[in-house]
Amino acid sequence: MKTILVPTDFSEASRNAFRYAAKLAEVLKPDAIEVAHVFLPETTGEADFIPPVVELLQSRQEMLKSFTEELSAENQPLPCPLEQQVMVGFPADELSVVSANYSMIVMGAKGQSGILEKVLGSVSSSVSQRASCPVLLIPQGAAFAPYRHILYASNYESVNEPLLEQLIRFNGHFNAHLHFVHVRQEKGRPLGNALEILFRELFEGGEPTFAFDIVELEDESVAEALAHYGEKIGAGLAVMVTRHRSFWQSILHRSETKRMALAANMPLMVMHPEESV
Secondary structure, three states: OOOEEEEOOOOHHHHHHHHHHHHHHHHHOOOOEEEEEEEOOOOOOOOOOOOOHHHHHHHHHHHHHHHHHHHHHHOOOOOOOEEEEEEEOOHHHHHHHHHHHOOEEEEEEOOOOOHHHHOOOOHHHHHHHHOOOOEEEEEOOOOOOOOOEEEEEOOHHHOOHHHHHHHHHHHOOOOOEEEEEEEEOOOOOOOOHHHHHHHHHHOOOOOOOOOEEEEEEEOOOHHHHHHHHHHHHOOOEEEEEOOOHHHHHHHHOHHHHOOOOHHHHOOEEEEOOOOOO
16 A cells, blocks of 8 residues: 555644544555645735745744654554655645545544534645545544444445445455445435446455445435434444535535534545545
8 A cells, every 4th residue: 555645734633633544554554654734835915025935845844843753752653654745835736736646645624513614615625525545534533443334425426336446445454334325315316227336346256245234315415314324323434425526515515514413423535536545
């Protein structure tokens, strides 16, 4: 497995994301964990003033060095080498561009009410939609424990063979009980061909080695239905796919945030087509 990227703004949320990534790395066995800080130099408002980027870069490098040394000391023994990098630019843009070089991004989600309400439109939300690798969003205060139940938001567009292969490969590290949950709204259609694809992929190599459920729910609110089901089964991880922006927007829509407890209570892994885990 390649390197896990942990972006940091030196906040407690990013500290917790590192702690989570370090424990997750004990299971996934990556080549390294890289802690990255991205910043955009601020101007003074004077048109003829050019910020001393070199000096600022050196200062941020020192800050990152102290940050990683402190985290390393707190989380010994680390399961893999620890690397660090400082980048200049808009954080969401830079992280999205470099994401292709990593196996996974682990980011902190701020706010007890969850990522959807407090981080909507922020760096975490933007990177989760645009990255070329899986993005794992960690609620504040969440601690890693091996996954026993994984909820997969199984809408029509996300039920395709490459994405299912990715999920099954990832679950090979945990052998968790997979819950494929499709929320059918009032005028929704049944799973149909999607269900056939799902069964074909699950049984391609014979009887699956893990337990699984395929669940169809009916609810006007996709987000609320997923949140309630995840809470009921004690899911340790929720998985969603950004293949079709319309479904993603239905989950992140502002009208849903007050009722959406999913991201507040458990890590959320956002997967993208044609990526590997």
